[in-house]
Amino acid sequence: MHRHTIQHCRTCGVTVDHRVPGDGDTRERAVCPACGTVHYVNPLLVVGTVPYLGDQVLLCKRAIEPRHGKWTLPAGFMELGETMAQGAARETAEEAGAEIEMGAFFSAMSIPRVGQVHVFYLARLLHGRFNPGHESLEARLFTESEVPWNDLAFTTVRETLQRFFADRRRGQFGVHDVDIA
Known part of the structure; x- marks a missing residue:
């Protein structure tokens, strides 16, 4: 439900990808393809x-x-x-x-x-x-x-x-x- 609330990286402004970032994470997140920042949407x-x-x-x-x-x-x-x-x-x-x-x-x-x-x-x-x-x-x-x-x-x-x-x-x-x- 909340996966597309973040469209652009808060760090560098590039359009984010929505994917599982790796490193043991199991949920799809907004991930910046340019700087690698992982953005979380929390309650x-x-x-x-x-x-x-x-x-x-x-x-x-x-x-x-x-x-x-x-x-x-x-x-x-x-x-x-x-x-x-x-x-x-x-x-x-x-x-x-x-x-x-x-x-x-x-x-x-x-x-x-x-x-x-x-x-x-x-x-x-x-x-x-x-x-x-x-x-x-x-x-x-x-x-x-x-x-x-x-x-x-x-x-x-x-x-x-x-x-x-x-x-x-x-x-x-x-x-x-x-x-x-």
Whole structure:
């Protein structure tokens, strides 16, 4: 699926070949015929939080594509130079304008079909005031029964919320590793 995302060598600009480079590699890669640079395409990391206040979670209504107008947990692509937790906190501030106390690592969801891994941390909200950024139409608290389950933006959000509420009912939060086909 991702084999032709690189067309030109990032080192010298020559059009790359797509082949198994050798040296024990077993996957087709973008290989520069001029300078020999092997280019790798790796999954993107999406980081976010499950912000909660009492028995409610904070969701953001998306103002951007994909899934404009659908509800999501605050999350986005991790940036270079930040840890997963720093990225998750940054995304929560940017998308929801929420003040949080970062909690424990909660879930990792692999989505090979789109080349992404989504990671969520628990985050206790310090209060119920929000100031959503330009990527969100609104930010609101929901109890489990109020969550707009049919209007969630992503499968990873649904899976994470289901595990959050199940763990909350049990009185103990676990760590969840999920593969989404």
